[in-house]
Amino acid sequence: MLIVDRTSWHAGADVVVVGYGGAGAVAAVTAHDTGAEVLVLEKQPAESHVSNTSMSGGNFISPSDVKGVEEYQRTLCRASKEMYWTDMESIRVWAEYTCQNRQWVQQMGGKVRPWPGVGGSHREVPGNELIQYCYFENDGPGFMAFLKGLVSQRGIQVLHGVQANRLIRNQHGEVIGVAARGPDGKYMNIRAARAVILATGGFEFDEQMKLQFLRCYPFYFDGAPANTGDGVRMAMGVGADLWHMNCASAGFTMKFQEMPFAFAPSVRRGRLETSEGRDPEPGRSTATCGYVIVDKGGRRFTNENFKQHHVNYELGLYESRGLRYPRIPAYWIMDQRRMADGPLPNTRHGSAGPGGFYRWSEDNSQEIERGWIARAETVRDLAERLGIEPARLQRTVESYNSYCRNGSDAEFRRRPESLVLLDTPPYYAVTLWPGGPNTQGGPRRNPKSQVMGVDGEPIPGLYAIGELGSVFGMLYTGGGNLAECISSGRIAGEQAAREKPRPAT
Ligand SMILES: Cc1cc2nc3c(=O)[nH]c(=O)nc-3n(C[C@H](O)[C@H](O)[C@H](O)COP(=O)(O)OP(=O)(O)OC[C@H]3O[C@@H](n4cnc5c(N)ncnc54)[C@H](O)[C@@H]3O)c2cc1C
Structure with missing residues (x-):
């Protein structure tokens, strides 16, 4: 003071x-x-x-049902019967002002376009369907x-x-x-x-x-x-x-020693599918390339259609006997089809976006050269490069491929349309850390x-x-x-x- x-x-x-x-x-x-x-x-x-604002995706919520969205937010904030993350009056005022967002921006002369679908991050929560989005131009x-x-x-x-x-x-x-x-x-x-x-x-x-x-x-x-x-x-x-x-609003990020900031893995165009609750953008393609996310032991541990703002909470698992976080880091395992599909990070906004700090190569070749992306002709060799037991990663990929053939993920119930075979060498991996946009x-x-x-x-x-x-x-x-x-x-x-x-x- x-x-x-x-x-x-x-x-x-x-x-x-x-x-x-x-x-x-x-x-x-x-x-x-x-x-x-x-x-x-x-x-x-x-x-x-x-x-952060200038690096963001420019999408903001602007619902219209004040009472409904207040109730939705209360549900999200309820930790137990009596305990709430946020007090009720703050939620009430939040709902009242949030429902005026679009009108305020437009009154000030801003150009926004509404998202055609509805629904926020939590399909499971009643009231999620009341969440409406606006996108800011550019x-x-x-x-x-x-x-x-x-x-x-x-x-x-x-x-x-x-x-x-x-x-x-x-x-x-x-x-x-x-x-x-x-x-x-x-x-x-x-x-x-x-x-x-x-x-x-x-x-x-x-x-x-x-x-x-x-x-x-x-x-x-x-x-x-x-x-x-x-x-x-x-x-x-x-x-x-x-x-x-x-x-934190966070999921996975890619982080490399030379850079002070991380990169968000691309979740667009089927490159990593998420399970945010909102309706898909019209014309958005379904997954075109196979991938899995594995822990340090080479095992899948989550539905890869993860919630991009919340999956960080799943990474905090700690093994007290081994004194280690088995999921930190995790690995994004993919094949040549994914590599040919474009840059690994989100290049629309964030650190690799136009207002960001790093220009990522279109075919990921520079980043392979830098050693940020591991590459090998077989899954076993890739595992060795990552320090994962080769037979274990091989089994994980084989199981995953069997789920793709059956059209059903028996372990994590990944969306059937995102079950694409992971079978086109060479194979690649990038390290994933807990992280995302903001605290x-x-x-x-x-x-x-x-x-x-x-x-x-x-x-x-x-x-x-x-x-x-x-x-x-x-x-x-x-x-x-x-x-x-x-x-x-x-x-x-x-x-x-x-x-x-x-x-x-
Ligand atoms: C890549 C990315 C994408 C995102 N996309 C979205 C999205 O689409 N929708 C959404 O709702 N949210 C999104 N977010 C989150 C959202 O952008 C941020 O939470 C929000 O913009 C934060 O705004 P702010 O004004 O609080 O902070 P910021 O925009 O981060 O501004 C803080 C400012 O304070 C300055 N500052 C810090 N310390 C000091 C000091 N001591 N003295 C003076 N100045 C200081 C900083 O330099 C900075 O200019 C995204 C975030 C990121 C990183």
Whole structure:
């Protein structure tokens, strides 16, 4: 905690937004439109600024049945009869604002197209069919460019290269500003007369936080490396309570030593089929190539039509006698047909997408050359390269192929249309780790997006939004994080702008 009574202020505004991703941008625009003077701090330089929002798929949920979707979300948040991941009032407000998402974007001039089908990530949960999706034109890069346009049209000042480090409080314990390091390395104090809104994303790239809070380790994310948990630490510094710290929207990622970020395996066009509950995109082809996912012992352990935002929870199995995670890493085993079908990662968005960091070769040849993808003429030789018992992997592939011939997966009930023979040499493997787009944990919020202290009271002058302490607990609905950038950004922007100015001492 930093209590300052004779601070020299280097800059200031009514509302200071820390972090210029989707949530920060929506909050800045809303606070401005509610009548406040707003300043945005962003730690990355303008010319190389990449956020999770700008790397995303640009799809967000925007249902229309407020009551129905509230009930659905309650079911997802119920851990036991009495225990919920998220309080009821926050869920109610989430439902109300989430149902306005599409309308808000369109009112602001954004171009979105609705997804023709319905249904979210959880077919098993009543109310899943109420989830409706919108896609932003040009995915995440388009969404972020649109939001940045709204910020610049309003003349809202954005200070790039300014990394917020600590919150400044007055003698009443109210948050009145931020201490930050400027582009020249010098510290500066930024005054926030009404409120600070933290929008710094999650802790996907802080190894200690991931080790201490997530359910297994290592854990590799495929989004923006600038998300290093700064907002979590700043909020803890002023006594914030935390929630959802062991929750992540994550499945498998591919991670290689030379790169700080991971890659999402492609789940499009049948390259890895998922079982998200929503209806398939019209014209989406069914699987064209065979593959299995195996553990360190060469055994399949899950239905490979996995839930891309949740299968990470299946990887946390730990063998206490062997002191090891048998599924970390896992291996994606495939054949030449898959290799010829295009790049292994998702190249539409994320780290190998147009707004990402790495250009993956069309035929995967560069990555084979780099040693990222193992290759062998037989399944046995491939197993040897991976350190798996050859006979075991051979048996796994033979069983899988027999399921393909019978049209029925006796072990994991994989969808029949995804049962394609794995029989065309050479064979390939890539290592899969727990990982995905983002963490969900951070400071606990109340329905107004105010940060709650460990004493159960809101910390005056402090808000948190976006994936930094997301409203979602363990079970997430795909498209929910961008949706929450809009909803929580609007809520915090409105509230912060209406706060009374606080004394600087
Ligand atoms: C590849 C990928 C695809 C995805 N696709 C979807 C999708 O289609 N639909 C969906 O709903 N969700 C998706 N997500 C998740 C979603 O994009 C994010 O959860 C959401 O964009 C987070 O927004 P945010 O504003 O909270 O954080 P971010 O967009 O990550 O922005 C945080 C900003 O804060 C800045 N910052 C961090 N620390 C500081 C500091 N100390 N001082 C100043 N600035 C700081 C960062 O540099 C960054 O600019 C995807 C994520 C990824 C990675």
